[in-house]
Amino acid sequence: MSATLGERLALHARERADATFCTFLAKGATETISFAQLYDRSAAYAAAYAREGVRPGDVVVVILQHTPHLFYSFLGAILAGAIPTFMPFPSPKQRADLYLEDHRALFARIRPRLLVAYPELPRFEIPTLIASDAILAAGECVAPYDARPEDVACLQHSSGTTSLKKGVMLAHREILDEVAAYAKAIAFTDRDSIASWLPLYHDMGFVACFMASVVLGTHLVALDPFEWTMRPTMLFDAIQTYRTTFTWLPNFAFSHLVNGSRKDAVWDLSSVRAFINCSEPCKAATFARFAERFASCGVRPETLQVCYAMAENVFAVTQTPLGRAVNVVAADGFADGVVSCGPPVDGVELDIRDGEICIRGPFLFDGYYLLPEKTAQKLRDGWYHSGDLGFIRDGELYVTGRVDDMLIVGGRNHFAHEIEACVNGIPGVLPGRNVAIGVEDRRTDATVVVVLAECAEDADHAALVHAVRAEVAARIGLALHAVVPLRRGEMVKTTSGKISRVKNRELYLAGLLPSGGVGR
Amino acid sequence: MSEESARLERVANVMRGVFALAPGQAVTRATNSADVDGWDSLSHSLFILGVEDEFGVDLPLDKTFELKDVGELVDLIGVAEPRP
Numbered sequence: 216m217s218a219t220l221g222e223r224l225a226l227h228a229r230e231r232a233d234a235t236f237c238t239f240l241a242k243g244a245t246e247t248i249s250f251a252q253l254y255d256r257s258a259a260y261a262a263a264y265a266r267e268g269v270r271p272g273d274v275v276v277v278i279l280q281h282t283p284h285l286f287y288s289f290l291g292a293i294l295a296g297a298i299p300t301f302m303p304f305p306s307p308k309q310r311a312d313l314y315l316e317d318h319r320a321l322f323a324r325i326r327p328r329l330l331v332a333y334p335e336l337p338r339f340e341i342p343t344l345i346a347s348d349a350i351l352a353a354g355e356c357v358a359p360y361d362a363r364p365e366d367v368a369c370l371q372h373s374s375g376t377t378s379l380k381k382g383v384m385l386a387h388r389e390i391l392d393e394v395a396a397y398a399k400a401i402a403f404t405d406r407d408s409i410a411s412w413l414p415l416y417h418d419m420g421f422v423a424c425f426m427a428s429v430v431l432g433t434h435l436v437a438l439d440p441f442e443w444t445m446r447p448t449m450l451f452d453a454i455q456t457y458r459t460t461f462t463w464l465p466n467f468a469f470s471h472l473v474n475g476s477r478k479d480a481v482w483d484l485s486s487v488r489a490f491i492n493c494s495e496p497c498k499a500a501t502f503a504r505f506a507e508r509f510a511s512c513g514v515r516p517e518t519l520q521v522c523y524a525m526a527e528n529v530f531a532v533t534q535t536p537l538g539r540a541v542n543v544v545a546a547d548g549f550a551d552g553v554v555s556c557g558p559p560v561d562g563v564e565l566d567i568r569d570g571e572i573c574i575r576g577p578f579l580f581d582g583y584y585l586l587p588e589k590t591a592q593k594l595r596d597g598w599y600h601s602g603d604l605g606f607i608r609d610g611e612l613y614v615t616g617r618v619d620d621m622l623i624v625g626g627r628n629h630f631a632h633e634i635e636a637c638v639n640g641i642p643g644v645l646p647g648r649n650v651a652i653g654v655e656d657r658r659t660d661a662t663v664v665v666v667l668a669e670c671a672e673d674a675d676h677a678a679l680v681h682a683v684r685a686e687v688a689a690r691i692g693l694a695l696h697a698v699v700p701l702r703r704g705e706m707v708k709t710t711s712g713k714i715s716r717v718k719n720r721e722l723y724l725a726g727l728l729p730s731g732g733v734g735r
Numbered sequence: 736m737s738e739e740s741a742r743l744e745r746v747a748n749v750m751r752g753v754f755a756l757a758p759g760q761a762v763t764r765a766t767n768s769a770d771v772d773g774w775d776s777l778s779h780s781l782f783i784l785g786v787e788d789e790f791g792v793d794l795p796l797d798k799t800f801e802l803k804d805v806g807e808l809v810d811l812i813g814v815a816e817p818r819p
Contacts, residue, residue, distance in 0.1 A: 242797070307800070445780045445796055467777070474781055477788070625777070658755070659777045684769045694768070694775035 218364040219387040220293050220429065225359065227432040228254030236428060238436045238457060239283050240449075248283055250432065253290065255351075256283075260291020262355040264329065267344060271296030271360050273328035274370070274584075278302050280333055281439035284346035285415055286425070288331040293368060296360025297328070300370035300382060301416040304336060306692035311337040313690050321380055324585060325370075364388035370584050371418055371526040373628065382584035383526040392562075393422070393529035393578035394430040400534040400560045401489065401520075403427070403461065408434035410459040412443030412450055417626060419494050422530035423463045423522075434459070447475035451482040451512070458486040463522070465626035466495040469505045470660030476508070485513030489537055493522040494626045496614060497554040499543045501660055516540040523556035523612055527599050529578045532565070533557045533612045544608060546615065555611040565607060566598065571618055572605045573598045620716065622653040624662055629693055631716060637690050638666055641682050643674030645703060652720040656696060663696035667719055667728070669703050676700040705729050742790075742809050749785040750805075753778060764806030791818050 217223040227236075232251035239246040248256075269275060275292040277299055279285050285301070292299035305314040315337050322341060330343045344350075362368070368390055370382035397403075409428060413420030420440075428435035436453045443449060450472065454462065464472075469492065492502070502519045517540050523533040535541045535557030542555040559565050563576035575598045582590035593600050602621065605614040620631035634651035638644055649668035656663045666683055670676065680698040687695050705728055707718040722728050736744070747762035754771050756762070768774040774782075783799050786808065792815035802808050 441800065442796060444776050445783065445799055447780065471777055471780075475784060477784075656773060656778075658753070658773070659781070661777055663773065663775070681769050696775065697772040 218391070219362045219366075220290075220368055220390060221359045221362060221387075223391065223430055224254055224257065224290060224294070227429075231432050234432065235434050236432075237283065237286065238434070238453075240436065240438050240453060241281050241442070242439075246283060248286070253286060253429075256287040257290035257294055258356050258359070259351045259353055260287050261294040261359065262353060262357045263344060263350045264291060264295045264297060265357050267329050267342060269295055269297050269328050271362075273297045274325050275299045275329050275331060276302055276322075276325075276327040277331045278304050278333075278336055279331065279346055280304055281437075281441070282333070282346065284331075284350075287351065288346060289369070289415075290429070293362075294359045295357070296362055296366075298367055298369055300325075300372055301421060302372055302380075303414065303416045303692075304333070306688075308685075308688040308694070309692040310689040315339060317690070325382060362387060364391075367581065367584075371421060372416070373526060379630075379633070381586055381589055384581040384584050385526075385529055386581060389529050389578040389580070390422070390426055391430055393531065393560075394427050396561045396563075396578070397423075397531040397534065398427070398431060400531065401461070401491075401537055403431065403433075405431065405433055407461055407488070408436065408457065408459040409461045409463075410436040410438070410450060410453045410457065411462065412438040412440050413463065413626075414440045417494070418524060418526040418530055419463050419465070419626070422526075423491075423493070423524070426530075444471075447471045448480065448482070451476075451484060454484055454487060455482045460486055460488045461491065462487065462489075463491045463493050465623075466492055466497050466501055467625060467659065467661035469501045473504050473508045474659065482509075482512045484509060487514070487518055489518055489520045490514070491520045491522050491534075492554075493524050495623050495662070497521045497541075497556070498660070499551045499554050502541070502554070504660075521554055521556050523614060525574075525601060527580045527593070527601075528563065528574055528576065529580070531560045532563055532574055533559050535611075542609075542611060544613060546606075546613070549615070553613045553615060556605075556614055557612065558610045559612070565612060567606060568598075568600070570604045570606075572601045572603045572612070572614065574601060575599070622651070622662065622664060624653070624664060624693065629664070629691065634664065634666065634687060634691065634693065637687050638668060638683050641679065641686055643671050643679045644683070645669045645671060648703070648706065648714060650706065650714050650716045650719055652716055652723065654696070654720070654724065664693060665697045665699060665723065666695055667699045667701060667706060667723060669706060670700045672703070674700065699723065699728070701728060739809060739813065742812055743805070745789055746786060746805060746809055746812070749782065749789050753782045753785050762805060764809065765804055767804040786812065790815070792816065793818055 217226045227250040236250045236253045237248045275297045289299045367384045368387045372380045411424035415421045520535045524530045533556045543552040546553045566573045602618045604616040631651040638649045653662045683698045709715045
C-alpha cells in the first residue's frame with residue numbers, strides 16, 4: 216500500500232483512472248475531474264514549479280478562489296516534494312494594503328518560495344505563479360519526488376489574525392493514518408461520497424473533504440463557499456443530484472440551511488448517512504430544528520452527528536457513533552445541555568487537565584513550522600494542550616468552552632484581544648477601554664461579535680460606529696454584529712484593573728449597561 | 736409615490752423584519768451594511784431571499800454579492816424578470 220500522498224495519488228490514477236474524483240460546481244457550471252486527470256494536472260503543476268525553481272522542502276502558498284486549480288496546485292507541490300499550504304483570499308471588504316501588510320510578517324517568517332494566486336490578488340514581493348489552464352496544457356512532466364512517509368507533506372495554517380498564524384506541520388504518514396482511522400470511525404467505504412461547500416484553508420474542508428477524497432479515492436462534490444452562503448440550499452440540490460452520503464458543517468450552517476430554505480421546498484436527502492457538526496460548539500436546539508424542518512426530506516435524528524477536530528491532530532479527535540442520536544447531558548450554565556462529541560477515534564487518547572482537553576496519539580502534528588517556542592507551549596510530553604475546556608462521561612467527550620479569549624465566528628477563529636487592538640486606535644474610542652465579546656444571534660443561530668467601547672465625551676457616535684466596523688472589516692475581514700458606544704467608566708473592571716469581558720458581556724446581555732447596549 | 740420609492744419602501748419593510756431595525760431607523764438608498772446592526776454575510780443572504788419572495792423575482796447570484804447599498808438593490812429589483 217502507498218505510504219505517501221504522492222504514491223496514493225498515483226495509485227488511484229492507475230487503478231481508478233476514470234472514476235470521478237470531483238464534481239466541481241461553480242457559477243452554474245459543472246466540471247467533472249477523474250483521478251487520472253487529477254494526477255496529470257497536478258503533475259503539470261509540479262513541472263511548472265520545477266521551472267520556477269521550487270525545490271523539495273520549499274513552502275508553496277496557495278491563495279485561490281473557488282477553482283479546481285486549488286487541487287492541482289496543492290497536489291502538484293506534494294508531487295514536487297515542496298510543502299504546500301492554503302491561505303484565505305481577502306474578503307470583499309478587506310483593504311488590499313492592510314491584507315498585504317498583515318501577510319508580510321507571516322511571509323517574512325515562513326519565506327514561501329512561490330505563491331500561487333489568481334490575477335486579482337494584491338501582489339506580494341515574492342515570486343508568484345498565476346493559476347491558469349495554460350499550466351495544465353504545458354504537457355511537460357517531471358518524476359515525482361521520492362518523499363518519505365515521515366516527511367512534512369503540508370502546513371495547515373490556523374485562522375485568526377494573519378501575522379499570528381501558526382503553520383501546523385503534517386507528515387504524509389499522519390495524514391494517511393488519520394484519514395484511515397477516521398474512515399473506520401464513520402464506516403466510510405469506497406461507495407461513500409462527500410458534498411462540501413467548505414473552504415480548503417479550513418481543516419474541515421481540507422482534511423475531512425479534500426484529503427479524505429484523495430486518500431480514499433472517493434467522490435467529492437465541491438461547491439463555492441461564497442455561493443453557498445448566498446444560496447445555502449444549493450448543498451441540498453447537490454446531495455439530491457449526486458446522492459452523496461456525508462456532509463460536514465459547522466453548527467451555524469445547520470441553521471442557515473433551515474433559515475435559507477423556502478417553507479414549501481423539499482429535497483430527497485435520503486442518501487445521506489451523516490451530517491456531521493464540527494468546528495463550532497454543537498447545540499441540541501440547532502439539531503432539533505434541522506431534524507424537524509427536513510424530516511420530510513429524509514433527515515432523521517440519527518443522521519445528525521458530531522465530530523471534535525483540530526488541525527493539530529490532522530482532523531478528527533472524537534466522533535459520535537453513527538446509527539443513533541447523539542447524547543446530550545445536563546451541565547451547569549448550559550440551559551439546553553451539552554452535546555456529546557463522542558469517543559476518541561482509534562489510537563487517540565484524551566486527558567482532562569485542569570479542565571483543559573489534552574490529546575495524544577499517532578497522528579498528532581510535528582509542531583508549528585519555525586515556531587519552536589509556540590510548539591513547546593502547546594505540545595508537552597507528547598500531549599497537545601488544546602485550549603478547549605471539557606469533560607469526559609461514559610467514554611464520550613463534552614466540550615464546554617475555551618481557556619483563552621478565542622471566538623469562533625462562522626467556523627473561523629478570532630481572538631478578542633486582536634479585535635480590541637484593532638479598535639483601540641480609532642479616534643474617539645478611549646484607549647484600552649473596549650471589549651470584543653461573542654454573543655448568540657437569535658435570528659441566525661450564529662456566534663457574532665459585539666464591540667463595547669467607552670468613548671470620549673465629544674465623540675460622534677454614529678461616525679464612531681461606522682469607523683469601528685470599517686476598521687475591523689478592513690483589517691481582519693470580520694463583520695461586527697454591533698458596536699455599542701458607552702460613556703467613560705461604564706464598564707466593569709477586574710480586580711487587576713482590566714476591563715472584564717465576562718462581566719461586561721453579562722451586563723450587555725441583561726441590558727444593564729447604563730447608556731444603552733440592549734443585549735440580543 | 737414613484738415606482739422606485741415604492742420599491743424602496745417594500746425593501747425597507749423586508750429589512751425591518753430581517754434585521755429587527757430600531758423603531759424610527761430610516762432606510763434610504765444610501766443605507767449599507769455599516770449602518771445596520773447584524774448585517775453580515777449570513778443575514779445578507781436571508782435578506783436577499785426575503786426580497787426575492789417579496790417581489791417574486793430571482794436575483795442573479797453574482798450581482799447580489801456586489802451590492803454596495805440599498806439603492807443598488809432597488810435598481811437590481813427594477814430590472815429583474817418576474818419568476819415564471
